[in-house]
Amino acid sequence: MSDTTNIYEQTPDLDTIGGRLSRAREASGLSASELAWRLGVKTATINAWERDRSQPGAHRIAKLAGLLGTSISWILHGIGPAPREDDLSAASVSLQMERLLRLHRQTGNLIGQLERDLRKLESAGT
Known part of the structure; x- marks a missing residue:
């Protein structure tokens, strides 16, 4: 233009x-x-x-x-x-990175919770 x-x-x-x-x-x-x-x-x-x-x-x-x-x-x-x-801008990459980091934290939290639940189940079963 x-x-x-x-x-x-x-x-x-x-x-x-x-x-x-x-x-x-x-x-x-x-x-x-x-x-x-x-x-x-x-x-x-x-x-x-x-x-x-x-x-x-x-x-x-x-x-x-x-x-x-x-x-x-x-x-x-x-x-x-x-x-x-199709625009690959710093802002769009930054948004994708934020989303990935948030998903990473959530996954870590879920893994931690599952490990705690598993330990509780193992100690209750022995």
């Missing part, structure tokens, strides 16, 4: 707000529950937005745009920079 091109000259994305949110979330590599946690809402709220059963409030739109790597105008009207699904 040249510097003189107006974003309103572009062909708008005619999907719904929910459809655009869903596509942007998937392109960012976030699950609905991860996005909900980052926004401080319930996963059901994200699901309702993506299914067009409700819409995010104005105070959430800017944060959504930042988290999803898109513009406010694209979320609301389908005009402007859209997320790129």
Whole structure:
């Protein structure tokens, strides 16, 4: 796009707000529950937005745009920079690393709990 091109000259994305949110979330590599946690809402709220059963409030739109790597105008009207699904950015890699580390901690916690439970069972059986 040249510097003189107006974003309103572009062909708008005619999907719904929910459809655009869903596509942007998937392109960012976030699950609905991860996005909900980052926004401080319930996963059901994200699901309702993506299914067009409700819409995010104005105070959430800017944060959504930042988290999803898109513009406010694209979320609301389908005009402007859209997320790129094939974009490998530092932010997307960082999000994937955070997710992997969180899963690693959870796995460690589960292993520890299973080891404690196993020791209890072994000591009760002897």
